[in-house]
Amino acid sequence: MSVANIYLLRHGALVQSGILCGRTDIALSDQGEQQLIEATKNLPKISQCYSSPLIRCRQFAQQYGQQHGLCVQVFAELQEMNFGDWDGKSYQTLWQPELQPELQPELQPELQVTPQSAQQRAQPTKEKLTTLGDFWQNPWQYQPPNGETMIDFTQRVDHFWQNLLAELIQAEQEQKQNESQSSQQQENILVVSHGGVIRYILAKVLGLPLPGVNHMTNIDVPYGGLIHLQVIIDDSGNAWPKLML
Template sequence: MSRQPITPGTTVIDLLRHGQPEGDSCLLGSTDRALSDTGWQQLRSTTAHNPGWTQIISSPLQRCAAFARELSAQSSLPLTIDPEWRETSFGEWDGVSYDTLHQEHPEQLSAFWSDPNTNTPTGGEPLSAFRGRINQAWEALIDNSAQGHILLVTHSGVIRQVLAHILEIPTDSMVPFTRIHTPYASLCRIEVYTDEQGRHWPRLLSLGSTG
């Protein structure tokens, strides 16, 4: 069977970090906290101007999905809730305050930040598994996109990993997660050109913009 011809074109993907959640002074990974009132205001401000989104994709965690559902209903845009875009799990550290972690697990915390690949918190998602999951989700997204403008509502760790992937930043350390700033409700815009051979050429257009 002959291969179907590929039509070259460009897809734009806006990665939107959720707003401030309730009780934000803790390590939130898979802990499913709701948005605070401030978080709702932040997201509504950032998305007040629709630049032409054609669809919305969201993490299933409520600090992302609740707003995505509201925006989908208001804008009549199709919404997909995709569990692959959830934040990583920090296991027994998940939902624990930063102060408590520093007081009760100082050595383990230091080891994690120094070498996260071999110091996964008990019950947590290994960093290599998280990176593989997000990289695969990203490749599937751009393979299946139809030259539209996608809004992806997700998490800081996810956004940083996507950036590390497309910019080819070495991921054997925490560098991408400590040196890329993604404030609450900030937008990161990536443009992906697909050529005649089906190869994808991503480039970062903006980082950390808010309403």
């Protein structure tokens, strides 16, 4: 049996606030950099470091890696959700879509009225514009315009998480085969990512209902938030992650 520690670190505050920042690549503010320094100053010796490719995560991860002699592994699966047409826009605008003409349904040109067209016009044809409120209430049903579906988002995060657990299981099996090794080196892994990614991993670990919205509405991961997960690998090669408070 072996034990590994995984530290999920959300990036710090950004140079631009009040926007929905998914794939929009915005750097950390000075405050955000300091938040990450404070969050990681008491970590044990890190053996592996993974990061989202977005600069608000990658820049600090690479600095941390240089300071501690680590090769940072960058994974696209750790990116924040792609919010499509909403990405990078202010929350004020998104909560008031009438302020954003480009997100309004396109009006059809006037056509010559015929009995057939009149009957068609009598039918409700205008689709309801998906709003940010719709998405927050049920992200599994409503997709950001030209953005990522919740299914696609969770599948890629699942891919990273399952591969990470598989690597820990493999390392445990290799250590068991090396009988001459008197003591096992504990894995301490740092993952620098985003709020949406971290909340979803927590939902998996805590067994929250999925599909569901509990992890989105009931779990708050602040800027610079550090979440400690411990993974026990049993003698049968099973991984048992749990949240450490």
